[in-house]
Amino acid sequence: MPVPGAYVLADLGGPLWEPLYPTLLDDAGLVTVVPPGHAATALLPGTPVNLLGPLGQGFRLVPTGHPLDRLLLVAESTYLPYLRPLYQTASSVALVVEATTRAQLPSPSSFPPALELILATRDGSAGYLGPLEVEGAAPPGLERAGARLRELLTWAERVCLACDPGRYPAFAQIVQETRLLPGSDFAQAFVRVPMPCGVGACDVCRITTRRGEQRACVEGPVFDLLDFLAT
């Protein structure tokens, strides 16, 4: 079973492997969540699927060997499935979910009861007013998500993010401002890109980081968020 954030490559009938991010593996099989229109949704029940893996570097939660107390998860609603295996990996878990509008937010009943859920929308139709990077004054009746995010960053022992990678430099800046000297891997960011080979051969999945270009398929798809700090 891959650790959360790591992946397997699946043969879904196309000319290339498709990465899948398992959330559960038991006697009944492997559970993964895919977005609408994904090639996996076209499979008929009972279809055998060839898998290769586990591959890649997932989230690193317990570097010192003791259980995690306070875990903060931050996701855009479309990236939420990639954080799902982390919902119960710490004594206290807070999950910040941002969507464009209320209709794109998940139902609160789909989460474990012990998880603290913080919702935000870009249009302010539900929860806090996004985007998460912005703090400061909000229109009457609304609260900025950015202020709440900064509070949670001071509370958290670890932070795991799953968003559009273009937002990570701003998030890295916020983490650095909030925590002053965040340790390595304090905040970790998941990157979703095509990974056709899975072994670092094809160069399709290269992403730019502070340490130069990295291959998401072998050095990721989870990176230290601070690697995305603008240089």
Next chain:
Amino acid sequence: MIELAPKHKYGLPLATPLMPASGVFGFGDAYRDLIDLALLGAVVTNPISLRPRRAARGQRIQTRDDTFVVHTGWPNPGLHKVVRDYRDVWSHLPVPVIVHLLATQPTEVAESVGYLSSIANVAAVELGYATQATTRRAVDCMAAAQEGTLPVIAQIPLERMAAWAPRFANHGADALTLTAPPRAVLPISNEGLDSPVAHYMRGRLYGRALFPLLLNVLSRWSDKLALPIIACGGIGSPQDALDCLTLGATAVQIDALLWKDPPLLNRVGHKLRQRRPAPTADGESSTNPL
């Protein structure tokens, strides 16, 4: 055993007429856990430039049915850094290494081949060209590559076969790779997006559909070029590899089809080891039945 550079003073003998194509296998042993490297004749590196190159921006891959287009920009940290990072890996590979050089400037090619001549287990260079390169520039780069001591293989774009292949044969190439992936354009899938605006990406075309094109090129050119030919493009089975050898190729390269099917290299390797050239009535090996 085959000889890919019979006119070169050191030659380029390979145990098996099989190798991965440049751009699909990484810089060394990325596939060590999935492929028996000893079944290969050589490892061909991803394209390397003298100076570092960054990855292309924007979307880098798009599929359509059984084909796909890839545009990576040939990212690499530059020849000297690649050698620093991989020379140990190269020296321990069970087969020789063919370094694929991006042939953009003759001066860079000359510097690169000079540097590579002293690197352990590097047995040859393969020159790769941009499709927009002029014939003059391509020939100049080939001439510059002769300043080193390594055999030189030229990878020819499909679109430049007629213009370049005879010239390279006359300007010191030891072997030719036919062909580099053709350039192609695909619409970028915008499923799930609200924007009705169409976007497209241009890149290298891969897929089984290239194989008939490859056989066409081989059948037309293998008898006309007095050089060993390495066939590359859409080879997806051991029989495909055998067909290329039957049509006059001396060796084959497996391209991006191996991403989905890494054991393909093992299967082709086993098949080619078992192969014996079919004798003709006069006792010679048969070539190009077309």
